Amino acid sequence: MKNSSNNRQILPVNRTKEQARRFYDRMSRLYDYISGPFERKYAFRALELLDIMEGETILEIGFGTGHCLKKIAASVGETGKAYGIDISPGMLRVTKRRLEKAKLLDRVELNCGDATSLPYDTNSMDGVFVAFTLELFDTPEIPIVLEEVKRILKPGGRIAVAAMSKKAGESLIVRLYERVHNRWPEYADCRPIFLEESIHEAGYQIKSSQTVKLLGLPLEIVVALNN
Ligand SMILES: C[S@@+](CC[C@H](N)C(=O)[O-])C[C@H]1O[C@@H](n2cnc3c(N)ncnc32)[C@H](O)[C@@H]1O
Numbered sequence: 001m002k003n004s005s006n007n008r009q010i011l012p013v014n015r016t017k018e019q020a021r022r023f024y025d026r027m028s029r030l031y032d033y034i035s036g037p038f039e040r041k042y043a044f045r046a047l048e049l050l051d052i053m054e055g056e057t058i059l060e061i062g063f064g065t066g067h068c069l070k071k072i073a074a075s076v077g078e079t080g081k082a083y084g085i086d087i088s089p090g091m092l093r094v095t096k097r098r099l100e101k102a103k104l105l106d107r108v109e110l111n112c113g114d115a116t117s118l119p120y121d122t123n124s125m126d127g128v129f130v131a132f133t134l135e136l137f138d139t140p141e142i143p144i145v146l147e148e149v150k151r152i153l154k155p156g157g158r159i160a161v162a163a164m165s166k167k168a169g170e171s172l173i174v175r176l177y178e179r180v181h182n183r184w185p186e187y188a189d190c191r192p193i194f195l196e197e198s199i200h201e202a203g204y205q206i207k208s209s210q211t212v213k214l215l216g217l218p219l220e221i222v223v224a225l226n227n
Contacts (some may be wrong), residue, residue, distance in 0.1 A: 010166065011178055011191045012071065013138035017114055019200060020136065021087045023186060024064075026092030031065050035132075040187075043068050043131035046162035046221045049208060052076060054223045056126040059083040059152070061115045061134025061145070066095030072129065073104040079195045084121065116144050128153060131162045134198075135190045139184060142193065146202035153226040159204065165220040166192035173216045195220035 014173045015023075015065055026054040027034070047068050053057055054077035063069040063084040086092055093195050099105040111119055116137070128149045137145055166174060174192055181188045204224035210220050 010139050010193055011181060013136065013191070014185060017087060018040070019186070020189075021089075023189065024088035025085075025090035028065065028094050029086060030092075031091070036067070039132050040067055041220055042162050042212060042214060042221065045212075046072060046131055046160045046223075047227050048180065049131055049221065049223045050127050050129055050158060050160040052080075052127060055079040056130065057081045057124060058127045059085065059118075059120065059125050061118075061128065061130045061149075062083055062087075062136070063095055063110075066091075066098040068129060068131060069095060070098055070102055070104060073079070073099060073102075073108050076107065076109065080107065081110045083111070083125070084108065085113055085115055085118065087114055088190065089206070103138055116148065118139055118148045118152055122151050123154050125152050126154060126157050128157070128159045129161075130159070132164070132190060134137075134161055134195070135163045135193045139193075142198050143202055146199060147203070150202065150204070150226055155226060157224070157226045158207065158223060159199070160221070160223045161195060161199065162219060162221045163195045164192040164214075165218040166194055167196065167211060167220055168218045169212065171218070174218065177217055192218070196222050199224045 050073035056076050058072050060069050063086050067205050069084045076082050092112050181191045199222050205227050207223045209222045
């Protein structure tokens with residue numbers, strides 16, 4: 001596993017997977033009111049960059065309440081297939097209802113699990129989408145998730161990721177946010193990471209990379225290809 005010199009600047013994640021699961025189960029009914037309105041616009045922007053075509057096979061990791069997965073299911077059409085994996089059974093229930101209501105559930109397979117080990121075949125996906133979830137994995141796990149994604153992507157397959165970013169350096173707002181994260185990690189659980197660098201180090205070819213601001217905090221949106 002490669003180890004970036006920047007890794008030591010990324011805050012560690014101290015909660016267990018069980019704590020993460022319980023947290024998102026509790027959040028699942030409220031999530032759309034609390035985080036959704038802020039992050040969704042950028043998640044949709046990242047999803048557009050994945051440029052999904054009809055007939056494709058696409059996985060979303062950490063689908064939350066399913067807004068992006070619903071769009072993915074619509075984009076792959078009747079001939080494609082969408083997959084979603086999330087650690088929280090509560091999020092899965094909310095997403096299942098959303099897909100049922102939209103009459104799209106028949107083209108989606110939902111799984112409950114930890115994305116460090118993906119229950120999908122090697123070379124099986126055209127694309128993988130991850131929004132505001134990669135930064136929840138502890139630093140040594142980020143390359144493991146990206147390696148798993150590489151395994152399941154077809155050659156030339158693509159990944160689009162949106163995540164809180166440390167790329168812009170130690171700005172005041174990032175330092176303030178990290179203090180909040182350190183004090184209340186169970187609530188401000190995302191923490192800024194070096195997204196483009198992590199994806200590049202995992203052996204992908206970067207196709208596009210942009211940094212935007214969410215309530216003043218930098219976000220990276222990166223699209224990359226599996227070489
Ligand atoms: C911050 S939410 C983002 C949800 C959605 N992508 C969005 O943009 O609204 C993170 C999601 O990742 C899921 N998650 C957290 N840790 C996970 C893990 N180890 N494996 C899979 N999913 C995980 C949570 O249950 C939650 O639904």
